[in-house]
Amino acid sequence: MGLNARVETLPGHEIGVEEQQRFRVDDLLPSRVMRPADAQDAARGLRLCDQAAAAVVTWGGGTQMRLGAAPRRYEVAFSTDRMSRLLEYEPADLTCRVESGMRLRDLQEALLAQGQRLPLEPPHPERATVGGMLAANANGLGRARYGTVRDWVIGIAVVYPSGKLARAGGKVVKNVAGYDLMKLHIGALGTLGVIAEVNFKVQTRPQVEATLIAHFETPAPAIDSGTTLARQYLAPAAAVLLDNGALRECGLTGDWRWTLAIKLEGYAREVEAARDEATGIIREAGGRVEDGDVPSVFWDAARDWSAPDDGLVVVRAIVPLTAIRAIFSVLPGDSHVLAQPAAGLIDVRVAAGSAASVLQQLRSAAVDQGQVIVAAAPAAVKKGLDVWGMPPPGFPIMRALKQALDPNGILNPGRFVGGI
Amino acid sequence: MDGADRERLLGRLRDVVGDRYAFADPYEMRLYQYDASPETALPDIVVIPGSAAEVAQVVKICADAKVPITARSAASSLAGGTVPVKRGVVITFARMDRILEIDGDNLRAVVEPGVVNLALSQALKPLGYYYVPDPSSQGACTIGGNVGTNAGGPHTLLYGVTVNHVTGLELALPSGELVQVGGRKAASASGYDLTGLFVGSEGTMGIATKIWVKIQPLPPVQKTLMAVYPDVETASNAVSAIVRSGILPAAIEMMDKLSIQAIEAASHAGYPLDAGAVLLLEVDGIPALVDELGERMAKVCRESGASEVRVAKDEAERQALWKGRKGAFSAMGRLSPDFYVMDGVVPRTRLPETLAKIDAISVRTGFKICNVFHAGDGNLHPLVLFDAFKPGQYEAVLRIGDEILRLCADAGGSVTGEHGIGLEKRENIRYIFSDDDLEVMDRIRRVFDPHGLMNPGKVFPGDGLESAPSRAPEHAPRRASAVAGDGDVWV
Numbered sequence: 001m002g003l004n005a006r007v008e009t010l011p012g013h014e015i016g017v018e019e020q021q022r023f024r025v026d027d028l029l030p031s032r033v034m035r036p037a038d039a040q041d042a043a044r045g046l047r048l049c050d051q052a053a054a055a056v057v058t059w060g061g062g063t064q065m066r067l068g069a070a071p072r073r074y075e076v077a078f079s080t081d082r083m084s085r086l087l088e089y090e091p092a093d094l095t096c097r098v099e100s101g102m103r104l105r106d107l108q109e110a111l112l113a114q115g116q117r118l119p120l121e122p123p124h125p126e127r128a129t130v131g132g133m134l135a136a137n138a139n140g141l142g143r144a145r146y147g148t149v150r151d152w153v154i155g156i157a158v159v160y161p162s163g164k165l166a167r168a169g170g171k172v173v174k175n176v177a178g179y180d181l182m183k184l185h186i187g188a189l190g191t192l193g194v195i196a197e198v199n200f201k202v203q204t205r206p207q208v209e210a211t212l213i214a215h216f217e218t219p220a221p222a223i224d225s226g227t228t229l230a231r232q233y234l235a236p237a238a239a240v241l242l243d244n245g246a247l248r249e250c251g252l253t254g255d256w257r258w259t260l261a262i263k264l265e266g267y268a269r270e271v272e273a274a275r276d277e278a279t280g281i282i283r284e285a286g287g288r289v290e291d292g293d294v295p296s297v298f299w300d301a302a303r304d305w306s307a308p309d310d311g312l313v314v315v316r317a318i319v320p321l322t323a324i325r326a327i328f329s330v331l332p333g334d335s336h337v338l339a340q341p342a343a344g345l346i347d348v349r350v351a352a353g354s355a356a357s358v359l360q361q362l363r364s365a366a367v368d369q370g371q372v373i374v375a376a377a378p379a380a381v382k383k384g385l386d387v388w389g390m391p392p393p394g395f396p397i398m399r400a401l402k403q404a405l406d407p408n409g410i411l412n413p414g415r416f417v418g419g420i
Numbered sequence: 421m422d423g424a425d426r427e428r429l430l431g432r433l434r435d436v437v438g439d440r441y442a443f444a445d446p447y448e449m450r451l452y453q454y455d456a457s458p459e460t461a462l463p464d465i466v467v468i469p470g471s472a473a474e475v476a477q478v479v480k481i482c483a484d485a486k487v488p489i490t491a492r493s494a495a496s497s498l499a500g501g502t503v504p505v506k507r508g509v510v511i512t513f514a515r516m517d518r519i520l521e522i523d524g525d526n527l528r529a530v531v532e533p534g535v536v537n538l539a540l541s542q543a544l545k546p547l548g549y550y551y552v553p554d555p556s557s558q559g560a561c562t563i564g565g566n567v568g569t570n571a572g573g574p575h576t577l578l579y580g581v582t583v584n585h586v587t588g589l590e591l592a593l594p595s596g597e598l599v600q601v602g603g604r605k606a607a608s609a610s611g612y613d614l615t616g617l618f619v620g621s622e623g624t625m626g627i628a629t630k631i632w633v634k635i636q637p638l639p640p641v642q643k644t645l646m647a648v649y650p651d652v653e654t655a656s657n658a659v660s661a662i663v664r665s666g667i668l669p670a671a672i673e674m675m676d677k678l679s680i681q682a683i684e685a686a687s688h689a690g691y692p693l694d695a696g697a698v699l700l701l702e703v704d705g706i707p708a709l710v711d712e713l714g715e716r717m718a719k720v721c722r723e724s725g726a727s728e729v730r731v732a733k734d735e736a737e738r739q740a741l742w743k744g745r746k747g748a749f750s751a752m753g754r755l756s757p758d759f760y761v762m763d764g765v766v767p768r769t770r771l772p773e774t775l776a777k778i779d780a781i782s783v784r785t786g787f788k789i790c791n792v793f794h795a796g797d798g799n800l801h802p803l804v805l806f807d808a809f810k811p812g813q814y815e816a817v818l819r820i821g822d823e824i825l826r827l828c829a830d831a832g833g834s835v836t837g838e839h840g841i842g843l844e845k846r847e848n849i850r851y852i853f854s855d856d857d858l859e860v861m862d863r864i865r866r867v868f869d870p871h872g873l874m875n876p877g878k879v880f881p882g883d884g885l886e887s888a889p890s891r892a893p894e895h896a897p898r899r900a901s902a903v904a905g906d907g908d909v910w911v
Contacts, residue, residue, distance in 0.1 A: 398611045
């Protein structure tokens with residue numbers, strides 16, 4: 001039986017033209033969509049895909065679908081949209097368990113009702129799902145202060161091509177029993193299994209929140225202010241550095257060349273002290289601190305900036321704090337940039353035509369200190385790019401892990417590092 | 421391993437590390453047969469490599485000869501994690517104890533596995549930084565061992581455990597390779613997070629030879645409070661009340677009446693002897709905030725039934741309060757010749773009922789059980805007191821341990837919060853994981869270690885132990901008082 005015929009035998013439904021477009025990944029369209037109702041259902045479905053050797057792309061909200069290389073093949077869109085329940089939430093334990101298809105915003109609303117939150121803010125929370133956030137390791141702007149997805153996930157249930165539904169971690173905030181498979185699946189881009197359920201630890205919402213905006217003529221002192229802030233006890237909840245183009249794209253007007261926006265969170269006394277400290281650091285570096293409020297859309301736009309919906313190319317550099325300046329020194333003049341200087345992360349929107357050369361230059365500047373990847377790009381541009389760069393030193397182990405958990409290579413084939 | 425095989429292997433290992441640093445004398449082997457758990461097993465050979473390259477060669481030689489390898493540093497494992505149950509070679513890191521780099525600009529330090537946890541924070545202190553995870557054994561345990569067990573400590577409540585503070589590792593793998601995963605930068609965007617996967621794998625995947633850790637600025641001030649309660653139930657309800665009030669302190673520790681008596685006898689920490697339970701709470705931050713939080717916390721404590729709330733008035737009093745807590749395990753020698761410690765975890769809200777059930781077990785079996793633990797994150801450390809020289813007591817205590825871990829699992833918790841599964845809990849792991857869960861983990865283990873040579877007999881249940889230490893009287897545990905001098909056993 002040929003592949004098409006085998007795919008036809010899978011449960012789920014055949015796909016119409018409109019739906020095919022909705023589940024497009026780069027240039028490829030699926031021939032079938034599966035929408036499991038829960039983890040058990042997903043396990044049965046994935047096993048059938050494996051038996052049919054049908055290539056599966058797991059779909060959450062689709063906000064990170066332009067991350068990664070184009071899939072080698074693609075038959076089944078495996079959507080978690082029906083798996084969207086909040087399964088357990090005990091506010092006094094500061095923990096919850098959710099299905100992977102739950103939208104981030106829905107989760108945050110449930111937590112907010114109890115005065116709590118998950119301090120992770122990936123782009124487009126109104127669409128992004130919990131599972132997608134894990135798979136893409138999609139972090140927002142708070143990583144310097146609150147860490148990344150890996151710091152908040154305490155348990156996971158994953159469906160494997162073998163049809164097994166296997167858990168790791170648990171529901172308690174401190175637990176070292178068994179292997180920490182949460183870490184393995186976070187950032188694996190769905191190449192090792194389908195994340196079905198996630199247990200989080202959560203936190204009480206901060207008492208107060210404040211924003212500080214400062215302007216600089218050149219990026220260097222702004223970078224230095226950001227990295228100095230990262231080394232303070234009262235580190236900011238977010239610090240973003242934008243050029244004028246990115247600033248306008250985030251909804252602020254003004255002629256300032258470089259803007260450092262700082263979000264402060266915590267107990268009132270802390271925020272007050274942090275504001276004074278940050279103001280001092282910025283002024284000493286030659287920056288000008290603005291008075292007045294910032295429109296609330298700014299932080300949302302800054303959060304979403306690195307995952308644009310249109311056909312833009314975003315290149316991301318992740319480097320040690322001391323290497324940020326070197327990255328900036330090779331940025332082309334016409335690129336728009338939004339950096340998180342306290343976290344060593346620089347996102348650059350570049351013109352399609354210059355993507356390859358910018359990528360090359362950033363990789364030379366980062367040398368062996370960091371990584372430079374393509375965070376988003378349309379299919380046509382991606383074809384000419386090495387989106388992940390050189391596989392890292394541990395790559396043979398990674399390939400062996402893939403082989404152990406997905407021996408037939410049905411999960412997202414070709415999209416991950418080194419062609420995994 | 422027969423004598424000729426051992427001599428041959430010893431010769432090859434000596435070629436790598438030098439004659440002085442590889443040995444097999446039976447008398448010396450006895451020093452390496454134990455850790456801080458009751459179990460023992462003799463290694464065939466002990467090697468003390470001086471560099472990562474030497475570790476890699478030693479691992480390769482052993483792997484080629486299909487000889488089991490167990491990594492060991494301070495051997496403070498409470499779960500038998502470093503006991504070489506399948507004999508073979510023990511690699512120990514006494515010579516690899518250098519802090520290789522302190523990079524304040526990037527908030528990182530790079531260390532060898534044998535660096536003592538506290539030594540790192542002491543080296544960082546003059547620069548205004550510290551390394552957060554602080555197991556109570558931090559004066560002896562090493563960062564390498566901490567990586568193996570994903571160690572915690574009192575101050576991990578707010579700031580996270582070892583894995584949250586490790587950004588990269590250099591690994592000696594059974595293949596003989598030395599591979600760097602992760603590194604100095606903040607986040608990985610290039611392949612699977614092997615650093616995160618490795619931390620807490622208890623030496624079953626390979627050996628960390630170099631470790632990149634996060635360091636962070638020291639808090640400007642710390643305020644420690646002691647709240648006195650009539651009983652553990654009121655104290656554990658208070659823990660939930662504090663968390664609900666919106667304050668997450670840097671640490672919340674609890675000690676029950678029996679623990680308080682032992683601690684006071686040993687270290688005069690200043691805990692009231694007539695208290696039913698004591699909570700030790702700490703907040704850190706800028707002075708103005710710490711004062712405010714301290715007052716708010718004291719208020720919540722009083723409202724939740726504390727008869728007395730005392731704030732440490734100076735650093736000396738603060739240190740005394742902490743010394744009592746951190747020395748709690750060694751203080752048990754004052755109450756009993758031996759003790760057996762559990763490391764269960766329950767959701768915070770299940771603390772009162774779980775402690776009540778543990779008390780019921782104590783009443784039913786007649787064994788005294790002390791509780792001294794990380795209440796803030798529900799990580800219990802019940803200590804069952806016994807006398808190993810009385811026939812049948814050790815076996816009875818092991819059964820009590822199993823029962824307590826079952827309670828924790830049934831309450832939605834875990835069988836280990838920070839000590840690791842090790843040798844001791846490899847059957848108890850079934851209380852929380854199904855065969856399918858364990859099969860996936862085992863599949864991953866085999867990717868790293870296809871022949872099962874890295875710390876074999878640990879973590880996974882039913883690993884076909886040939887030379888497993890039976891839990892019979894001839895393997896009676898060492899007497900706590902005989903091996904644990906003051907400050908020798910901690911958690």
